[in-house]
Amino acid sequence: MVKWTELERSTVKAIWEKVDIDEIGPQIWARVLIVYPWTERYFGSFGDLFTITAILKNDKVAAHGKVVLKALDKAVNNMDNMKRTYADLSQLHFQKLEVDPDSFRLLADCITITIACKLKSALSPQSQAIWQKFLYAVVDAMSSQYR
Amino acid sequence: MRSDNAEAERDNTSAERSTSTRCFLQAATMLSKREKDLIKEIWERLTPVAAEIGADALLRMFASYPGTKTYFSHLDISPNSSHLLAHGKKIVLAIAEGAQDISQLTVTLAPLQTLHAYQLRIDPRNFKLLSHSMLVSLACYLGDEFTPVAHAAMDKYLSAFAAVLAEKYR
Numbered sequence: 001m002v003k004w005t006e007l008e009r010s011t012v013k014a015i016w017e018k019v020d021i022d023e024i025g026p027q028i029w030a031r032v033l034i035v036y037p038w039t040e041r042y043f044g045s046f047g048d049l050f051t052i053t054a055i056l057k058n059d060k061v062a063a064h065g066k067v068v069l070k071a072l073d074k075a076v077n078n079m080d081n082m083k084r085t086y087a088d089l090s091q092l093h094f095q096k097l098e099v100d101p102d103s104f105r106l107l108a109d110c111i112t113i114t115i116a117c118k119l120k121s122a123l124s125p126q127s128q129a130i131w132q133k134f135l136y137a138v139v140d141a142m143s144s145q146y147r
Numbered sequence: 148m149r150s151d152n153a154e155a156e157r158d159n160t161s162a163e164r165s166t167s168t169r170c171f172l173q174a175a176t177m178l179s180k181r182e183k184d185l186i187k188e189i190w191e192r193l194t195p196v197a198a199e200i201g202a203d204a205l206l207r208m209f210a211s212y213p214g215t216k217t218y219f220s221h222l223d224i225s226p227n228s229s230h231l232l233a234h235g236k237k238i239v240l241a242i243a244e245g246a247q248d249i250s251q252l253t254v255t256l257a258p259l260q261t262l263h264a265y266q267l268r269i270d271p272r273n274f275k276l277l278s279h280s281m282l283v284s285l286a287c288y289l290g291d292e293f294t295p296v297a298h299a300a301m302d303k304y305l306s307a308f309a310a311v312l313a314e315k316y317r
Contacts, residue, residue: 034295035302052296109279116286117293125203128283129210 002137004079011130015115015123016076021069024114029065030055031110039103068107075138082141090145101143108135178307182300183249189285189297190243197243200284201235202227208280215273242281245308252311264315271316274309281305 032039033055040049046061048054055061071089078085093099112132116123123131178186193200206226209216222230241259245252263269282301286293293301 031295031298035299056295109282113282113286113293113298116283117290120287120290123283123287125206125210128207132211 001080002082002133008130008133009079011127012076012079012134015119015127015131016073018119018122019069019115021066021073024118025065025067025069026062027065028107028111028114029061029068030058031114032107033061035110036103036106039106042097042099042103072111072138075134075141079134079137082137083144086138086141087145090142093142094146101139101146104139104142105136108132108139111135178249178300178303182296182303185297185300186249186304187246189289189301190239190246193239193285193288194243196288197239198232198236200281200288201237201239202231203235203287204238204277204281204284205231205235207283208277211280212273212276215276218267218269218273238277242305242308246304249304249307252307253314256308256311260312260315263312271309271313274312278302278305278309 033043033049034052043049043060043064046058046064049058049061074085075082093101112128112135115131116128205224209219209224216224219234222228222234224231241256245255248255263271282298282305285301286298289297
């Protein structure tokens with residue numbers, strides 16, 4: 001189990017409070033698909049993802065971004081129980097959706113960069129390090145049922 | 148320490164390309180003209196603040212990946228130190244210079260290739276860590292201007308840069 005200091009808990013919560021899921025969710029998901037286009041393999045049902053404009057306008061992309069951030073909210077509120085919190089989702093992504101867990105790392109990095117674009121210098125190196133520790137713990141939890 | 152002869156032999160080897168050269172060539176050719184222009188334009192804009200951006204990227208890397216600090220025990224890497232600013236500036240200016248003509252990256256980086264392979268011997272896995280930290284610095288500095296398209300182009304360019312830098316390692 002990952003251990004968290006009080007500073008780490010408060011830093012993660014302070015960053016999360018600044019994230020508007022409806023605004024940032026769509027941006028994050030569009031960024032993943034544009035920067036790492038091979039992730040489109042999981043989204044055959046999303047319709048037109050053939051151009052950057054199409055990705056940015058795609059309603060299903062936007063909706064999925066919000067779904068993912070709502071799931072991340074669970075981690076923010078269960079930092080001491082991430083593996084249990086994400087056990088079912090991990091199982092789903094492995095067994096049914098067959099998602100390569102490396103994709104979780106790509107998503108984590110896009111989340112950090114999208115938030116950095118929003119917060120700019122308010123995301124200090126130390127805050128970023130704590131936020132990344134949190135995200136990589138989420139990635140581990142999401143990968144935990146892959147066996 | 149490799150001898151000069153060994154280095155010359157490696158430089159004059161046959162047509163068989165190393166994996167990293169193939170990766171660089173793929174990355175460089177995968178960059179469209181628009182992406183190359185965008186990369187060049189961004190680094191030209193950042194050249195006047197090279198020290199600030201470079202130092203920020205290094206600080207982010209040290210904070211997120213403390214193992215990277217092991218390569219800098221000879222420098223004062225505390226925030227705002229003159230060493231940190233000078234080193235950050237060097238890195239950003241090298242990246243900016245490469246961006247002027249990405250197709251010539253192997254030529255432009257030849258001295259740095261030798262330095263990293265034979266003198267510094269930094270494990271090239273660390274290049275990815277600095278690249279990611281640099282992307283976050285760019286996001287923090289440019290904000291919404293660091294669009295997904297700019298991010299993708301920059302990620303490809305920094306990957307190509309790192310691949311070329313590691314070219315002479317083995």
